[in-house]
Amino acid sequence: MQVSNGQNKYYAESEEVKPLRIKDAERSFLISVEGKKYIDFGSGWCVGNLGWKNPELEKAIKNFNGPTYISPNLEYEPWIELAGLLSKIVPGKLTKCFRATGGTEAVEIALQAAKSYTGREEFIALDGAFHGNSIAAEGLVSDSPYFNWKKLKPPLNEEKLNELEKMLKTKKVAALIMEPISMNLGVMVPEFSFMQGMQDLCRKYGTLIIMDEVATGFGRTGKLFATEYFDIDPDIMCIAKALSGGAAPIGATIMKEEVGESLKKDNYPYSTYGWHPLSVAASIANVRFFQKHWGELQENIQFMNEYFRQRLSQMEFKKPVKMSIVGMAMNLDFGKSDYGEKVTKRALKNGLIVFEGITMFPALDIDFETAKAGLDILEKSL
Template identity: 80%
Template sequence: MQINSREEKHFAKSEEAKPLRIKDAEGSYLISEEGKRYIDFSSGWCVGNLGWKHPQIDEAIRNFKGPTYIYPHFEYEPWFELASLLSEITPGKLTKCFRATGGTEAVEIALQAAMAHTGRQEFIAIDGAYHGNSIATQGLVGDSPFFNWKKLKPPLTEESLNDLEKLLKGKKVAAFIMEPVSMNLDVMIPKAAFMQGMQELCRKYGTLIIMDEVATGFGRTGKLFATEYFDIEPDIMCIAKALSAGAAPIGATLLNKEVGKSMQEENYPYSTYGWHPLSVAAAIASVRFFQKHWDELQVNIQFMNEYFQQRFSQMEFKKTPKMNIMGMAMHLDFGKSDYGEKVTERAFKKGLILAEGTTLFPALDIDFETAKAGLDILEKSL
């Protein structure tokens, strides 16, 4: 068959695209080339936590007068401002901040930092989780010919601690990495007893704790960072996605003082486009908005969390789902049935976009009318 279209001939896709060509996006809506408005309950998988084209962040980009680019070996005042802001808002004692272009690079830097500080080469991750698209980050949760990763099987309960200790006992593990709430494992919420026990075991065996807050950070679960639910003090934290509310690519790796010192002495990471000036302007505006409006955002998150759960409880599903919900991270689990995928596809045709597998990540500041309209479509798609 002859290939004529530019898309098929020249553009490589990693997976089958949805039949939707985006022309614009605003608030909780995506607009197609044909002008159809879709209610967005996916937020680009936890990127648009403040909706699309957020006024304050848009204004920061429009008014940006800084340099086009900064060579990484030079200095730039807004870098210091953003690093200071991130150290202020993140939990624990994360005082040193490294620049990254996004989540994958942020995790790569975290792995390098853990090896530099401990002198160890092994890592533990949750089986089936997701931490990025590079060979190293893919190897964390899959089979890799290059690295020796260990996997801890979910669910994460107090009983899991015995398995974790077996993996740690040899004192060869540089770090244990996890999302405090595993978004790619259907919003899997660990038990508090596991999290406390995990921290104690990691301290006992000299293993660092990496909290991957790329998807969970910036309010998605109802706390500014999901780590705060569990009273964990991470040695390293990775952030990206909602850091700029999707306005520009950016990520960051935050380390405590001791790990940061080891990283700078042993293996300072180089990132050509890490913290591009325009991305930094967007990120600073985003962080400052969260600082100023976090209380009112929390009120809306709590209200919407209760409203969504109320609506779910009233819906007549063909197969009753298990509901994994924390803040504005929600997954309707239908087990091995493909019912959830069918509901997601029917909802898409009616104008509602869900994340994969009947997962919902609405904007944190979504208004009631939009939330109700989206849930009405969901109910009509059952």
């Protein structure tokens, strides 16, 4: 295994990297520079929902014959086509679609829109969640000196509604932002009663609801969008990651018409590379793939969900574990123990890629043979 020596003179690593250099990827496998295949149960943290190098997405990119670039102040027909496709598949009454380069920018646009529409400055986010790596997005969940954010601590149950109402009744909160099922909080599922009560309170006090579906969107949790589990009518939704299946960088912020109109009048967001023509071609192919094959994908998700749940429940972990499994999003929580991190490292040496914790996001269309082989490696690594 070729490893990074951590002393690269020019390349600045954004986080601690795994000791593995990748040269290629295909379906549910990553291939190292030495040619060794690793089973990928991470999917780039909910990016490669259709596996890597999906044939229909690859075909769209290969056959792309459009412009190199389009200036944001011009019109481009595929922008209109993609916006129309997205407005038809997202839940609620979201019709105004703004271009973004990825999840962080999509969240930034959502925050701008909420401030513009409500005239308020405060936001509520879940304590410990993640919505991007800009100063504003990080400020949502950290003790930032730059912004006045409020943090709601999980668990999200009916008892938590009293605390939420105290925050909202000041009528200073522009929006509450959350993942409908929080990937970064261990695939945490809120109680249905909380979500319904949250929606009622936000409507009562004029606070917008932002559903961050950057990681949960496009089938990850078994619904096309996780918001559908809770019958929520969001004012704004952020999507990215699996929007293009990892084939090209892209994000989008979709909002109700009246919210979008207020943003257009106040401070229209400008994105130099938002919806690059090649990214749009890949995303249109990806959305159409989901429309065409969603029934088949749902069947595989349901089958694999039950298979992973069964196999994981039978494994003999060396520490007490709390499991949370929704669709193809899975987290094994070992509390304060570092056991999960040790298993993750052993699994990597044995040919399986999972996230620390242990957190797993296998491809939605993963086949049984690959899933079994990966779980066998995980069990071997315990």
